[in-house]
């Protein structure tokens with residue numbers, strides 16, 4: 216009999232914590248998990264899921280406009296009702312919270328509602344109990360971070376934006392990361408006058424340059440007001456809204472400001488300070504390939520260890536962690552370099568592998584294939600939306616090292632292409648693949664002449 220109450224105590228029932236808890240329990244480990252806010256964590260409650268639901272809602276705007284060219288006549292202008300969307304979203308998330316609770320229950324994992332603190336490498340305190348565990352898994356995720364400036368308390372963060380009491384007819388988002396870009400598109404699509412303010416010269420740093428520029432142009436065409444190389448100096452409450460003063464002297468009056476200015480590891484008050492755990496410069500926890508921190512009985516995964524902050528990454532890390540600690544084999548390390556991702560701005564971005572800039576640096580000689588076209592749907596819809604597809608090929612090996620798309624359902628398309636890129640297929644193998652006609656995605660197997668080298 217073990218000297219500990221549990222083999223594994225998980226702090227945080229988010230994407231990574233729930234997956235690790237269930238999978239470890241399935242191997243026979245005795246597992247408990249503490250959660251102080253909501254089952255399912257960021258993704259289910261204030262991240263991927265509500266964001267995608269709102270993105271669907273926002274796309275209807277264009278769908279109504281596009282329908283006319285196909286013969287549909289809508290009687291009267293369609294009207295959007297924010298409380299219906301918000302409250303239906305709340306209902307769906309409650310349903311998902313219930314599913315997560317049942318998943319843990321069915322796996323035999325004990326769920327404790329409360330904020331856990333780590334007392335020592337084998338003890339945690341939660342909900343008035345002190346619990347011992349052979350291993351403690353820190354799966355606490357991240358938390359929105361907002362810079363301090365006059366009036367910053369008048370902003371909302373990404374946790375709060377989903378549940379605004381009233382619909383912001385005029386909406387401003389501060390930031391240049393994917394969350395900022397997505398919310399600017401979402402509120403624009405829902406009918407707000409939408410502004411994005413970013414101090415850098417162009418949003419989505421780290422993505423392929425051409426993709427960023429193309430997205431900028433497409434979003435601007437759809438009516439998002441983009442303000443680059445400028446910051447917010449101050450926000451004041453005025454009659455009927457918020458007055459936002461920008462560093463270039465301009466002022467904007469809006470109803471809500473979303474500060475999408477980054478996320479930090481959610482370590483405050485967790486009790487880890489006394490252990491002096493090794494961290495990265497951004498404060499995220501350093502772990503080895505077994506997901507052990509510098510105190511080996513304290514494990515960590517997901518957003519709190521940095522890396523690509525994505526739900527599928529937290530899930531994959533959880534599976535790896537369990538295999539290392541409770542499985543019979545040593546799993547191959549995760550391939551972080553070729554993780555596909557999507558940005559649900561309008562139009563969507565889908566991307567996997569290297570950007571053109573990274574490929575030039577890492578591969579030397581490359582070939583770049585691009586297709587920039589008006590999708591067939593828009594020949595009748597009248598929309599001016601265009602689509603970009605791009606393949607980056609290592610000239611020496613002919614391997615496709617990057618694939619990028621800006622266009623409708625780019626995430627769905629790139630998910631398939633990601634398998635080929637992950638498998639290291641060559642451009643010749645892409646070319647041998649007979650396309651599906653008529654689709655936009657067939658361009659990925661029909662681009663024959665490089666646009667540049």
Ligand SMILES: Cc1cc2nc3c(=O)[nH]c(=O)nc-3n(C[C@H](O)[C@H](O)[C@H](O)COP(=O)(O)OP(=O)(O)OC[C@H]3O[C@@H](n4cnc5c(N)ncnc54)[C@H](O)[C@@H]3O)c2cc1C
Pocket residue numbers: 226227228229230231232249250251252253254255256257258259261262263264266329330331332354355356357373394481485516517518519523524525526527529
């Ligand atoms: C607006 C937004 C949109 C996103 N969209 C996407 C997307 O489209 N696709 C994608 O892949 N990813 C997306 N993400 C990222 C994704 O949500 C995260 O990468 C993922 O949730 C990380 O999982 P995790 O297990 O590390 O942490 P989380 O899911 O954040 O879970 C951590 C949990 O720990 C709990 N907790 C924290 N401290 C304690 C404590 N001391 N005691 C008890 N419980 C505690 C928290 O309440 C939380 O439930 C989005 C994130 C945001 C903010």
